[in-house]
Amino acid sequence: xxxxxxxxxxxxxxxxxxxxxxxxxxxxxxxxxxxxxxxxxxxxxxxxxxxxxxxxxxxxxxxxxxxxxxxxxxxxxxxxxxxxxxxxxxxxxxxxxxxxxxxxxxxxxxxxxxxxxxxxxxxxxxxxxxxxxxxxxxxxxxxxxxxxxxxxxxxxxxxxxxxxxxxxxxxxxxxxxxxxxxxxxxxxxxxxxxxxxxxxxxxxxxxxxxxxxxxxxxxxxxxxxxxxxxxxxxxxxxxxxxxxxxxxxxxxxxxxxxxxxxxxxxxxxxxxxxxxxxxx
Numbered sequence: 001x002x003x004x005x006x007x008x009x010x011x012x013x014x015x016x017x018x019x020x021x022x023x024x025x026x027x028x029x030x031x032x033x034x035x036x037x038x039x040x041x042x043x044x045x046x047x048x049x050x051x052x053x054x055x056x057x058x059x060x061x062x063x064x065x066x067x068x069x070x071x072x073x074x075x076x077x078x079x080x081x082x083x084x085x086x087x088x089x090x091x092x093x094x095x096x097x098x099x100x101x102x103x104x105x106x107x108x109x110x111x112x113x114x115x116x117x118x119x120x121x122x123x124x125x126x127x128x129x130x131x132x133x134x135x136x137x138x139x140x141x142x143x144x145x146x147x148x149x150x151x152x153x154x155x156x157x158x159x160x161x162x163x164x165x166x167x168x169x170x171x172x173x174x175x176x177x178x179x180x181x182x183x184x185x186x187x188x189x190x191x192x193x194x195x196x197x198x199x200x201x202x203x204x205x206x207x208x209x210x211x212x213x214x215x216x217x218x219x220x221x222x223x224x225x226x227x228x229x230x231x232x233x234x235x236x237x238x239x240x241x242x243x244x245x246x247x248x249x250x251x252x253x254x255x256x257x258x259x260x261x262x263x264x265x266x267x268x269x270x271x272x273x274x275x276x277x278x279x280x
Contacts, residue, residue: 040104043117047105051192054118054173057106062086062116064183070118078102078113086114107175120173120186131189132205135162135227136275139209141195141243142234143169143264150180151265152232156188159272160279161230163189167198167243169234199242202229209247210275211239212267214260216250219274228275232268 047055054070056062063086066072072092077083083094105115138156143149149170156164170177172190202209211231212219231247233239239247253262253270261267 040101043105046117051171051173052119052121054120054178055105055115055175056118056178057102057108057111057115057175058179059086059112059114061178061183062114062118064186065118065120068186070120070186072116072118074117076102076105076115082114086116108179130201131163132201132207133162133227133229136160136224136272136279137162137227137229138164138268138272139198139229139231139243140164140166140169141231141239142167142237143232145235145264146170146174146177147180148235148263148265149174150177150182150185152268153177153181153188153190154184155265155269155272157184159269159276161188161272162227163191165198165229166190166192167195167240195240195242199246202246208249209243210249210251210271211244211247212252212271213250214252216252219251219253219271222249222251222275222278224275224278230268230271230275232264235264 043055046053053073054065056065059082066087072087075083075087075092075094076097077086077094078097078099080096083096087094099111099113102111102113102115136159138152138161140149140152143152143166149166149172153164166172169192172185172192178185201207207229208226209229209231211233228249231239231243233243251271253267255262262270
C-alpha cells in the first residue's frame with residue numbers, strides 16, 4: 001500500500017495491510033492475489049467492533065448507501081468490472097482479490113464477488129444531537145433479530161414514519177439488518193441509543209407512545225389525534241417495563257381465536273400502516 005492508504009488504514013484501526021495481500025485493480029495490473037488470513041481477521045474485527053463502518057456485499061445496497069452519503073473506504077472484488085460498477089467515481093482503495101476472501105468477509109452463503117467497507121455517520125449519538133420528531137416514528141425496544149429490525153425499518157419508510165429509534169437492540173450497521181431493510185435504512189433517520197436515555201428524552205419532550213397489548217383498543221378503531229411513537233417490543237420479552245410505563249396508548253390487533261401473537265415485524269408493520277391510513 002502507499003502512504004496514503006497506510007494512513008487511512010491506521011486511522012480506521014486496520015493495521016498490517018501490506019501490498020502483498022491485495023493487488024490494486026488497474027488496467028496495467030490485473031493480477032489477483034489472495035489476502036492473508038491475518039488481514040481478513042483484522043477486517044472482521046473492525047466489522048464486529050466499529051459501529052461506524054458498514055461491510056456491504058450487495059451491489060444495489062452499496063450504491064444506495066453511497067448515494068445517501070456513505071463514504072467508501074475500501075472495495076474488494078473478484079473482477080475489475082465489479083469494482084468499476086460499484087465505485088465508478090470513488091477514490092477509495094480498490095483491490096482485486098479471490099472469492100475466498102469475499103466469502104470470509106460476507107455474511108451470505110453465496111456472495112456476489114464484492115465487499116465494500118464504508119463509513120456511515122448517520123447513526124450518530126442522538127443524545128448529543130437530538131432531533132425530536134414532529135410526526136409519527138418507530139421505536140424498536142430491545143429488538144435483537146436483525147431480520148425483524150430490517151423489515152420494520154423498511155415498513156417504517158414505506159408507512160411514512162419520520163425516524164426510527166433502536167433501544168438497546170441490534171446494531172443498525174448489522175449486515176443482515178441492512179439487507180432485510182432492502183436499503184431503506186439509508187433513506188430514513190435511524191438512531192441507536194440506550195433505553196434509559198430514550199426514556200429521559202421522551203419524558204422531557206412529552207413524546208406520545210403507543211404499544212400493542214392484548215387488552216388494548218382495537219387498532220382498526222383507533223383514531224390518532226397527534227404524532228405517535230409506535231413501540232415494538234423484544235421478540236421474547238415484549239415491551240420493557242420502562243417503556244410500558246411511559247406508553248399512554250395501548251392497541252391490540254384482533255386475531256383469530258387461539259392465536260396469541262404475531263411476529264414482531266408483522267405486528268409492527270400492521271400498526272404503522274393502519275395509523276398511517278388514518279392520517280391520509
